[in-house]
Amino acid sequence: MSRTLDIEILAVNNSTLSIAYFDILKKEGIIPQKVTKIIFSDPSPKISFLPYKLSSLITLIVRKYKYYRELYQLKYIHDLILNEKDSYPDYYNPTEFNTYCCEYEEILVESVNDKKLVNHIKESKYKFILITGGGILEEEILNVGKNILHVHPGIVPYVRGSDGFLWSILTRGKPGMTCFIMNKGIDTGAILYQREYEKPVFFKTDILKLTNKVYEDIYRGILIFYEPMLRAKLFVEMVKEHELDLMKPISQDINEGRTFFKMHPRLRKSVIKNLLLSETNIIQ
Amino acid sequence: MTIFDNEQINNDINTIIERLTLPIDYPNTINTIKYLCKLGRSESLQGESYQKLEILCKKIDITKRLHKYYNLSFLKINEHKEEVEKDAYFLFILILLKYNTERLDYKFINTILRTFDLLEFSHPIELREALATYKKQIDFLLGDIR
Numbered sequence: 001m002s003r004t005l006d007i008e009i010l011a012v013n014n015s016t017l018s019i020a021y022f023d024i025l026k027k028e029g030i031i032p033q034k035v036t037k038i039i040f041s042d043p044s045p046k047i048s049f050l051p052y053k054l055s056s057l058i059t060l061i062v063r064k065y066k067y068y069r070e071l072y073q074l075k076y077i078h079d080l081i082l083n084e085k086d087s088y089p090d091y092y093n094p095t096e097f098n099t100y101c102c103e104y105e106e107i108l109v110e111s112v113n114d115k116k117l118v119n120h121i122k123e124s125k126y127k128f129i130l131i132t133g134g135g136i137l138e139e140e141i142l143n144v145g146k147n148i149l150h151v152h153p154g155i156v157p158y159v160r161g162s163d164g165f166l167w168s169i170l171t172r173g174k175p176g177m178t179c180f181i182m183n184k185g186i187d188t189g190a191i192l193y194q195r196e197y198e199k200p201v202f203f204k205t206d207i208l209k210l211t212n213k214v215y216e217d218i219y220r221g222i223l224i225f226y227e228p229m230l231r232a233k234l235f236v237e238m239v240k241e242h243e244l245d246l247m248k249p250i251s252q253d254i255n256e257g258r259t260f261f262k263m264h265p266r267l268r269k270s271v272i273k274n275l276l277l278s279e280t281n282i283i284q
Numbered sequence: 285m286t287i288f289d290n291e292q293i294n295n296d297i298n299t300i301i302e303r304l305t306l307p308i309d310y311p312n313t314i315n316t317i318k319y320l321c322k323l324g325r326s327e328s329l330q331g332e333s334y335q336k337l338e339i340l341c342k343k344i345d346i347t348k349r350l351h352k353y354y355n356l357s358f359l360k361i362n363e364h365k366e367e368v369e370k371d372a373y374f375l376f377i378l379i380l381l382k383y384n385t386e387r388l389d390y391k392f393i394n395t396i397l398r399t400f401d402l403l404e405f406s407h408p409i410e411l412r413e414a415l416a417t418y419k420k421q422i423d424f425l426l427g428d429i430r
Contacts, residue, residue: 167390170390171390258338258391259342260391260394261341261342261345261346261394262345263394264394264397264398264401266397266423266426267390267393267394267397267426269426270426270427273427274427
């Protein structure tokens with residue numbers, strides 16, 4: 001049986017996080033009232049100083065390269081990780097956003113802080129808006145009087161900031177997810193729901209044969225495959241258990257906990273190596 | 285049993301502090317090198333000192349550099365954008381190591397690794413051996429994978 005969810009989802013085009021949200025919402029029969037697909041303008045504003053044709057070509061090449069690299073990393077991690085298999089989103093045949101909502105819109109923007117997006121959010125009739133990735137939002141967006149939801153890969157306040165998935169494993173032994181209402185601080189918004197999950201389980205791997213590139217592929221694979229799935233799972237668990245309107249957000253003490261930054265590749269490798277060496281892993 | 289040799293770290297801190305040229309003070313500014321020297325000499329890291337050390341870690345983790353001066357809110361000052369010298373980075377590593385002697389703080393270890401990257405190709409010859417030793421110890425702690 002399906003039910004509608006009184007929310008607007010701002011879904012970033014072609015992101016695995018958006019795909020994960022839609023796939024898992026669909027599996028659970030939860031239909032968002034409104035979906036707005038965010039399409040980033042072409043060419044990328046970062047190289048807009050170049051002649052138009054050249055910058056368009058560079059943008060196209062970079063996107064194609066990223067796309068094929070992601071496909072490779074997705075496949076790699078898909079075959080390597082064993083647990084949560086039933087929840088794996090189908091990244092290869094994603095749900096078309098416009099086919100799984102009551103109301104649909106597309107918006108072309110230069111960045112997440114584009115004026116067009118600010119106005120769009122201001123005019124939205126929905127009290128709750130979920131943004132599926134895209135960068136740090138400016139205060140103007142956060143002050144429009146809506147509850148902008150974000151699922152962060154870490155149990156806040158203990159794990160705030162970047163690379164939350166790996167920092168959670170390193171400092172707390174398992175990945176954790178938190179859904180909170182965004183405010184101007186980094187991951188300091190009022191908490192709606194949070195929980196921890198089991199560590200990913202891998203096929204037993206001969207780590208001596210792994211090169212640095214493989215470690216990087218596993219890291220990227222976790223970021224684009226496994227982490228989005230857990231974020232989406234947490235969100236869906238939350239809306240299945242609670243009515244968003246009736247939830248009581250819990251404010252964070254900003255002096256409590258810690259903000260982590262991007263993990264150094266050396267430390268990252270160590271965390272991934274420990275995941276690969278875990279006792280719970282299975283021999284192929 | 286400590287993770288890193290506290291006595292050795294303190295000796296290295298003193299050696300570095302003696303070598304450092306202390307920049308002149310300006311009103312309403314934080315003199316980073318002087319501040320690092322103060323942290324290097326202090327026995328404990330609590331309250332405000334800890335918070336400031338976290339801010340310096342953030343500078344390295346995000347901007348990959350330390351400036352000689354910051355304003356009182358620890359923001360960069362446009363008139364004083366000079367970077368600290370290499371010895372100061374080494375002092376910073378030693379301070380972070382000092383607070384890792386009893387138990388591992390991976391956030392500090394992360395910043396140490398980033399600071400090592402800054403020194404990789406340009407650290408003063410006299411420090412190479414000491415740096416290499418600490419680096420080896422960290423590599424050992426993290427598991428020696430290449």
